[in-house]
Amino acid sequence: MNNNETLDPEDWDKMNSLAHDMVSDMMAYLRNVRERPVWQPVPKVTKDFFNASVPLDRQDPSDVYKEFRQHILPYTKGNIHPRFWAWVQGTGTPLGVMADMLASGMNPNVTIGEQSAVYVDRQVVDWCRQMMGMPESASGMLLSGGSMANTTALIVARNSMLPGVREKGIFGLEARPVMYCSTETHSCVAKAAEVTGIGSEWLRRIPVNGDYTINTDALEEQIGTDLDNGLRPFCIVGNVGTVNTGAIDDIAALTRLRDKYNLWLHLDGAFGALAKLVPEYAGKLRPIETVDSVAFDLHKWMYMPYEVGCVLISQRERHKAAFAATPNYLLHHERGLASGPESLNNYGIELSRGFKALKVWMSIKEHGLYKYAAQIEKNIHQARYLGRLVTSQPRLQLMADIPLNIVCFRYFVAGIDADWDQINKEIVMTLQERGIASPSSTVIGGHYSIRVAITNHRSIHYDFDLLVSETLSIGDGLYSLQLTEK
Numbered sequence: 283m284n285n286n287e288t289l290d291p292e293d294w295d296k297m298n299s300l301a302h303d304m305v306s307d308m309m310a311y312l313r314n315v316r317e318r319p320v321w322q323p324v325p326k327v328t329k330d331f332f333n334a335s336v337p338l339d340r341q342d343p344s345d346v347y348k349e350f351r352q353h354i355l356p357y358t359k360g361n362i363h364p365r366f367w368a369w370v371q372g373t374g375t376p377l378g379v380m381a382d383m384l385a386s387g388m389n390p391n392v393t394i395g396e397q398s399a400v401y402v403d404r405q406v407v408d409w410c411r412q413m414m415g416m417p418e419s420a421s422g423m424l425l426s427g428g429s430m431a432n433t434t435a436l437i438v439a440r441n442s443m444l445p446g447v448r449e450k451g452i453f454g455l456e457a458r459p460v461m462y463c464s465t466e467t468h469s470c471v472a473k474a475a476e477v478t479g480i481g482s483e484w485l486r487r488i489p490v491n492g493d494y495t496i497n498t499d500a501l502e503e504q505i506g507t508d509l510d511n512g513l514r515p516f517c518i519v520g521n522v523g524t525v526n527t528g529a530i531d532d533i534a535a536l537t538r539l540r541d542k543y544n545l546w547l548h549l550d551g552a553f554g555a556l557a558k559l560v561p562e563y564a565g566k567l568r569p570i571e572t573v574d575s576v577a578f579d580l581h582k583w584m585y586m587p588y589e590v591g592c593v594l595i596s597q598r599e600r601h602k603a604a605f606a607a608t609p610n611y612l613l614h615h616e617r618g619l620a621s622g623p624e625s626l627n628n629y630g631i632e633l634s635r636g637f638k639a640l641k642v643w644m645s646i647k648e649h650g651l652y653k654y655a656a657q658i659e660k661n662i663h664q665a666r667y668l669g670r671l672v673t674s675q676p677r678l679q680l681m682a683d684i685p686l687n688i689v690c691f692r693y694f695v696a697g698i699d700a701d702w703d704q705i706n707k708e709i710v711m712t713l714q715e716r717g718i719a720s721p722s723s724t725v726i727g728g729h730y731s732i733r734v735a736i737t738n739h740r741s742i743h744y745d746f747d748l749l750v751s752e753t754l755s756i757g758d759g760l761y762s763l764q765l766t767e768k
């Protein structure tokens with residue numbers, strides 16, 4: 283055994299040349315994205331390739347890269363493509379790619395210490411605070427995504443509103459705690475209720491109005507009933523952009539209920555909160571400035587490479603009280619590496635954290651907030667454009683209003699008895715398998731619906747025209763087939 287051996291390359295020049303190839307290949311890959319299918323299935327040969335057992339011997343890095351090009355790169359999800367609108371997934375940018383490379387090269391652990399990355403992280407969180415118009419007293423944290431951001435906020439809500447719970451746990455409380463959200467709320471909030479010990483049964487799912495916003499009368503009634511029954515209502519979760527249709531709850535009304543019943547008001551604004559940057563939405567979303575916490579994703583509607591989400595808590599002290607812990611091995615010093623800003627360990631669960639702030643920092647500088655606002659606004663206008671295309675076609679049906687950037691529709695011929703759910707599911711799968719477009723699906727009013735969520739800076743009007751014409755052509759084929767089979 284050679285005790286001086288490391289994991290660095292034996293031949294740095296060769297590694298440098300390979301690295302340059304990787305960068306040029308990736309830039310060409312991004313530049314030509316429109317020419318490729320949105321998605322293609324993973325072939326058997328590739329699936330088999332991933333069954334190989336752990337390598338014991340060394341392999342040349344250029345061979346490893348060849349394997350990447352053959353088996354990994356072609357079979358990606360496709361969310362960098364202009365016609366990817368499935369779930370709610372962002373596209374990323376070329377500079378974002380490079381920022382992630384730089385961050386990995388520096389490889390800092392961004393929690394503690396006098397180091398530049400901690401200052402960048404703090405600045406990015408403060409920029410996020412400014413974007414949401416939260417008070418200067420607010421604090422925040424960059425996390426892997428909306429699920430972790432919502433969960434972190436709900437831990438702060440629980441610890442802040444239910445004193446003693448950090449030490450004694452839920453069973454030490456005198457009254458059973460209850461949370462509220464609408465039936466349209468993302469499933470990560472129910473998971474958060476489970477992992478915080480509240481229990482998903484004690485997360486009351488309040489019915490929605492016709493526009494899929496929370497029914498605040500029903501909410502108040504439920505709070506009253508729970509109080510009468512000796513329970514402890516402590517938190518409302520509102521939506522700024524529901525995952526199904528993009529509905530925005532009446533935040534001002536939720537704020538009034540928060541004040542009246544002494545509750546915590548959290549908003550899941552995973553994508554919708556960023557519409558606050560768009561002048562048309564700024565007024566409607568101004569109440570975000572007065573809530574107790576908000577979660578949103580920069581990898582969704584700020585088009586940053588995965589992963590990066592953000593949680594903001596309006597009062598730093600409450601945020602800190604929920605997580606603060608200083609064991610002997612994390613002591614702060616007056617000078618040296620262990621000096622610097624307060625450890626971020628005091629504001630979340632994670633101790634080890636990557637340098638995800640760098641891609642946000644570089645990207646916001648590259649484009650400036652005005653350009654992001656314009657891209658978000660463009661996506662909202664594209665959703666309305668698609669809505670108009672849908673309503674202008676007699677064989678397409680719009681399934682919900684378009685308050686933001688999500689369009690739900692289906693292929694449907696009124697008065698005809700056919701298995702429309704099956705036909706529309708086939709349309710979605712065929713669009714994807716032919717590499718034409720990647721919408722996803724949901725169920726609206728009991729009907730399977732094609733769902734297009736636009737957080738894509740690369741989409742242009744042509745892409746929506748193509749989606750509609752191909753949906754009609756696939757749908758027509760399936761529809762006549764069903765008629766002949768009957």
Ligand SMILES: Cc1ncc(COP(=O)(O)O)c(C=O)c1O
Binds near residue numbers: 426429523524550
């Ligand atoms: C409204 C909403 N909340 C939460 C999430 C979860 O976010 P993430 O996937 O980043 O964990 C999503 C994801 O699409 C969402 O749309």
